[in-house]
Amino acid sequence: MLNPCDPAFLQALEAQLPPGVLRAPEDRYLTELRGRYRGQAGAVACPGSVEEVASILKAAQAARVGVVPYAGGTGLVAGQVMPEGPLPLVLSVERLNRIRSVEPLGNVLVAEAGCILTEVQAAAEGAERLFPMSLGSEGSARIGGLLGTNAGGTGVLRYGTMRELALGLEVVLADGRVIHGLKRLRKNNMGYDLRHLMIGSEGTLGVITAAALRLFPRPARTGAALIVVPSPEAALRLLALAQARLGEGVSGFELIGGQGLHFLAEALPQIRQPFAEPPEWLVLVDLGLVAALDPAAELEGLFEAAVEADLASDGVIAGSEAQRAAFWHLREAIPEANRKIGAVASHDVSLPLAALPAFIAEAGAALADLGDLRVNCFGHVGDGNLHYNIFPAPGRKRAEYDGLRDRVTQTVHDLVHGFGGSVSAEHGVGRLKTGDLERYVDPVAVSAMRSIKAALDPAGILNPGAVLKG
Amino acid sequence: MLNPCDPAFLQALEAQLPPGVLRAPEDRYLTELRGRYRGQAGAVACPGSVEEVASILKAAQAARVGVVPYAGGTGLVAGQVMPEGPLPLVLSVERLNRIRSVEPLGNVLVAEAGCILTEVQAAAEGAERLFPMSLGSEGSARIGGLLGTNAGGTGVLRYGTMRELALGLEVVLADGRVIHGLKRLRKNNMGYDLRHLMIGSEGTLGVITAAALRLFPRPARTGAALIVVPSPEAALRLLALAQARLGEGVSGFELIGGQGLHFLAEALPQIRQPFAEPPEWLVLVDLGLVAALDPAAELEGLFEAAVEADLASDGVIAGSEAQRAAFWHLREAIPEANRKIGAVASHDVSLPLAALPAFIAEAGAALADLGDLRVNCFGHVGDGNLHYNIFPAPGRKRAEYDGLRDRVTQTVHDLVHGFGGSVSAEHGVGRLKTGDLERYVDPVAVSAMRSIKAALDPAGILNPGAVLKG
Numbered sequence: 001m002l003n004p005c006d007p008a009f010l011q012a013l014e015a016q017l018p019p020g021v022l023r024a025p026e027d028r029y030l031t032e033l034r035g036r037y038r039g040q041a042g043a044v045a046c047p048g049s050v051e052e053v054a055s056i057l058k059a060a061q062a063a064r065v066g067v068v069p070y071a072g073g074t075g076l077v078a079g080q081v082m083p084e085g086p087l088p089l090v091l092s093v094e095r096l097n098r099i100r101s102v103e104p105l106g107n108v109l110v111a112e113a114g115c116i117l118t119e120v121q122a123a124a125e126g127a128e129r130l131f132p133m134s135l136g137s138e139g140s141a142r143i144g145g146l147l148g149t150n151a152g153g154t155g156v157l158r159y160g161t162m163r164e165l166a167l168g169l170e171v172v173l174a175d176g177r178v179i180h181g182l183k184r185l186r187k188n189n190m191g192y193d194l195r196h197l198m199i200g201s202e203g204t205l206g207v208i209t210a211a212a213l214r215l216f217p218r219p220a221r222t223g224a225a226l227i228v229v230p231s232p233e234a235a236l237r238l239l240a241l242a243q244a245r246l247g248e249g250v251s252g253f254e255l256i257g258g259q260g261l262h263f264l265a266e267a268l269p270q271i272r273q274p275f276a277e278p279p280e281w282l283v284l285v286d287l288g289l290v291a292a293l294d295p296a297a298e299l300e301g302l303f304e305a306a307v308e309a310d311l312a313s314d315g316v317i318a319g320s321e322a323q324r325a326a327f328w329h330l331r332e333a334i335p336e337a338n339r340k341i342g343a344v345a346s347h348d349v350s351l352p353l354a355a356l357p358a359f360i361a362e363a364g365a366a367l368a369d370l371g372d373l374r375v376n377c378f379g380h381v382g383d384g385n386l387h388y389n390i391f392p393a394p395g396r397k398r399a400e401y402d403g404l405r406d407r408v409t410q411t412v413h414d415l416v417h418g419f420g421g422s423v424s425a426e427h428g429v430g431r432l433k434t435g436d437l438e439r440y441v442d443p444v445a446v447s448a449m450r451s452i453k454a455a456l457d458p459a460g461i462l463n464p465g466a467v468l469k470g
Numbered sequence: 471m472l473n474p475c476d477p478a479f480l481q482a483l484e485a486q487l488p489p490g491v492l493r494a495p496e497d498r499y500l501t502e503l504r505g506r507y508r509g510q511a512g513a514v515a516c517p518g519s520v521e522e523v524a525s526i527l528k529a530a531q532a533a534r535v536g537v538v539p540y541a542g543g544t545g546l547v548a549g550q551v552m553p554e555g556p557l558p559l560v561l562s563v564e565r566l567n568r569i570r571s572v573e574p575l576g577n578v579l580v581a582e583a584g585c586i587l588t589e590v591q592a593a594a595e596g597a598e599r600l601f602p603m604s605l606g607s608e609g610s611a612r613i614g615g616l617l618g619t620n621a622g623g624t625g626v627l628r629y630g631t632m633r634e635l636a637l638g639l640e641v642v643l644a645d646g647r648v649i650h651g652l653k654r655l656r657k658n659n660m661g662y663d664l665r666h667l668m669i670g671s672e673g674t675l676g677v678i679t680a681a682a683l684r685l686f687p688r689p690a691r692t693g694a695a696l697i698v699v700p701s702p703e704a705a706l707r708l709l710a711l712a713q714a715r716l717g718e719g720v721s722g723f724e725l726i727g728g729q730g731l732h733f734l735a736e737a738l739p740q741i742r743q744p745f746a747e748p749p750e751w752l753v754l755v756d757l758g759l760v761a762a763l764d765p766a767a768e769l770e771g772l773f774e775a776a777v778e779a780d781l782a783s784d785g786v787i788a789g790s791e792a793q794r795a796a797f798w799h800l801r802e803a804i805p806e807a808n809r810k811i812g813a814v815a816s817h818d819v820s821l822p823l824a825a826l827p828a829f830i831a832e833a834g835a836a837l838a839d840l841g842d843l844r845v846n847c848f849g850h851v852g853d854g855n856l857h858y859n860i861f862p863a864p865g866r867k868r869a870e871y872d873g874l875r876d877r878v879t880q881t882v883h884d885l886v887h888g889f890g891g892s893v894s895a896e897h898g899v900g901r902l903k904t905g906d907l908e909r910y911v912d913p914v915a916v917s918a919m920r921s922i923k924a925a926l927d928p929a930g931i932l933n934p935g936a937v938l939k940g
Binding site: 103104105106107108149150152156157160161163164173177178179180181183184185186187188189190191192193194196197199200201205217219220236237240243244245246247248249288289290291292293298350351352353354355380383384385420421422423424425426427428429433436437440441442444445446447448449451452453454455456467468 | 573574575576577578619620622626627630631633634643647648649650651653654655656657658659660661662663664666667669670671675687689690706707710713714715716717718719758759760761762763768820821822823824825850853854855890891892893894895896897898899903906907910911912914915916917918919921922923924925926937938
């Protein structure tokens with residue numbers, strides 16, 4: 001059993017740290033974006049070095065005080081707020097915010113956990129390289145949280161998730177010992193891969209303090225198109241067609257459902273829509289090509305081939321970088337419109353690509369049986385990742401569906417599971433989905449996860465109650 | 471302490487298995503390619519299903535009998551042969567050899583651990599897809615061993631190691647419980663990533679019985695060139711130039727040292743060499759491009775730009791697919807020539823790209839101080855991976871260097887470590903490099919590895935003595 005982060009603990013800890021590291025918990029550390037959880041904390045620690053992180057964890061383990069790692073606070077599954085249990089210490093990595101090196105010849109950049117994603121993108125750009133991680137919250141999300149949750153976003157199709165972008169990690173274990181693992185290597189087969197164990201463990205196995213991140217050549221020319229497709233299956237066939245023609249040049253492939261366009265028109269009417277009447281299904285194709293290829297010509301060729309194969313009926317090709325940005329802005333604004341409309345339930349699911357059309361059909365039918373609901377289905381369809389969000393019927397209030405919410409989510413998740421999918425594609429487990437983990441993940445795997453947690457954090461101080469139920 | 475795999479154990483186990491699963495150990499299970507280790511076994515088990523693997527491990531754990539997983543037998547670090555300790559059971563996955571499914575729309579293929587790499591490549595090709603793992607032993611290496619050692623090879627630059635090619639795994643744990651983890655998902659953030667823990671653990675944490683593997687579009691057009699570069703640094707700058715021009719279209723980038731060409735001329739004179747006088751440094755650039763780009767024209771443009779930038783002095787561009795294959799054959803024949811010449815010591819190392827030229831210079835100087843030696847330095851330089859092999863001076867015998875071998879290896883490995891590299895880039899630890907793991911890997915990381923091993927295999931039956939010293 002853990003002890004609370006009480007004044008006696010804080011006094012003893014304060015004596016070991018420079019002034020100003022321990023602070024009273026401001027409200028921002030205790031709230032989360034969707035407003036469903038309210039955290040608690042005895043204090044917030046803002047260490048300025050890996051050694052200070054080590055001192056904090058060593059003291060916390062000795063005193064059996066829970067520690068909640070905190071990065072940008074943009075997580076959507078309450079991994080960063082602990083509403084229940086003995087009062088924890090929040091450990092914010094915000095002061096670990098140096099970019100330690102940028103090495104263009106080696107295509108690597110070393111960033112501390114508190115660096116904001118846009119800062120890392122800018123540092124890479126300054127060296128004529130690309131750091132390809134990109135997502136809606138990139139202006140506030142920090143590297144430590146992106147690694148802790150194995151963030152995804154819009155560049156995964158071509159470049160992978162955070163997991164695939166990290167070559168090495170510096171990590172502090174629960175007992176305060178430091179793994180100095182900032183390798184800058186593509187290949188390293190010296191023992192078990194602790195890096196991948198830490199990435200996606202949401203601060204429950206260790207605190208990541210810095211990472212060696214992969215950089216890429218910047219595509220010489222970019223382009224984008226919005227293409228109206230007759231169905232989700234057509235979208236997948238269009239993806240295969242695009243990849244057969246352009247390989248890795250297909251940098252992004254996003255599905256936008258008609259409901260999302262209606263919500264945009266309603267909630268964010270200032271966003272200009274490309275089609276007078278929102279189509280049922282729209283795809284955003286994004287290209288990053290070598291200098292010898294003309295994106296507009298390639299998109300035109302792709303569109304013609306798609307029409308020929310009955311995979312597209314209408315489309316618009318970006319005529320400028322500004323128009324490409326506008327296409328992406330349209331896509332990125334959907335979550336904001338969703339928040340304004342107010343969802344009954346949100347789901348971040350992934351499916352085997354081939355199962356995606358059947359899932360969309362069956363889930364729609366099952367939800368129609370449950371009640372009067374609207375579905376906004378959109379997302380990174382090239383990765384098999386859908387944000388499958390459920391809304392009240394027009395004119396009805398969210399609160400009217402309070403009794404239905406759990407059944408809606410279970411219906412969606414059961415279907416995803418039945419198709420071999422995952423009920424957390426890119427957001428993680430946090431505290432929101434610990435029940436889902438027990439319900440849907442292979443029980444032998446969950447048992448192995450518990451063994452690993454017990455081996456690396458025997459006192460259970462790291463992010464108590466996240467990922468695995470206490 | 472483990473018990474031997476004795477007749478009593480085998481009799482009890484035989485009663486639980488179909489006839490023919492347990493066999494007397496043929497010699498091929500007890501030898502390894504380099505002839506340095508001689509294994510031992512009470513019997514060889516050849517299970518035909520995951521359930522049989524589970525029964526075998528359950529019985530072995532109950533009886534505390536060591537189990538040595540065996541796939542293609544092509545490993546170079548003695549992970550598959552156990553020369554010492556209580557007699558183990560060898561567990562061969564050769565009968566788990568079905569390709570369970572090929573899904574071109576989802577770009578995934580499910581193969582059992584006993585499938586041979588060339589069979590998997592062929593199955594992908596049959597579906598107009600590419601399974602990009604490729605290495606010298608592909609005609610006998612099996613999927614289970616490739617995953618267990620996180621194999622690399624020639625396609626890593628573009629497609630990653632086995633780790634990056636596996637979406638999901640079916641694994642039997644030490645106690646016989648099965649993780650049914652054959653997910654076909656690009657994104658799945660439901661808990662700790664056991665997949666990456668198993669991959670590269672060389673059969674010490676579980677036995678992989680099947681994997682969901684990623685497929686890719688086949689590049690429409692391929693090409694290759696051999697380019698003479700003035701130095702390793704020029705090779706790296708040529709790589710950056712090639713990637714800036716062609717992005718992921720650069721599928722392979724191999725360095726060939728002049729010594730390797732001299733060895734080829736001596737040991738395999740039938741292989742035609744492209745240059746009358748072997749150059750000091752040669753690079754093999756391999757392209758896989760989209761239909762709209764002409765590989766020969768792109769290689770010509772690259773070569774001209776390289777000459778302009780003093781990065782190349784001579785070169786030859788493959789005029790046909792046969793010539794491209796001949797270039798690769800030249801590269802792939804170097805290990806065979808090495809075996810005929812007879813190495814004093816072989817090293818599979820990786821370095822941060824930017825440190826590679828300094829390593830090559832310093833290692834050459836340090837070895838010249840040690841004795842009269844020849845260095846054959848070649849490898850997957852785009853991945854920072856060198857095969858850095860040391861040979862006797864002309865006219866001298868290997869045996870004359872027996873007293874020097876350990877100092878040679880330690881000199882090379884110490885330098886690699888000093889430059890932030892790894893002393894096993896792609897071959898793994900096996901039993902050959904357990905001392906290196908203790909010497910060079912962060913001690914806190916090694917301690918965490920031991921905790922994980924104890925948590926997942928408390929009796930220590932899985933591949934005893936591999937990766938971590940007993």
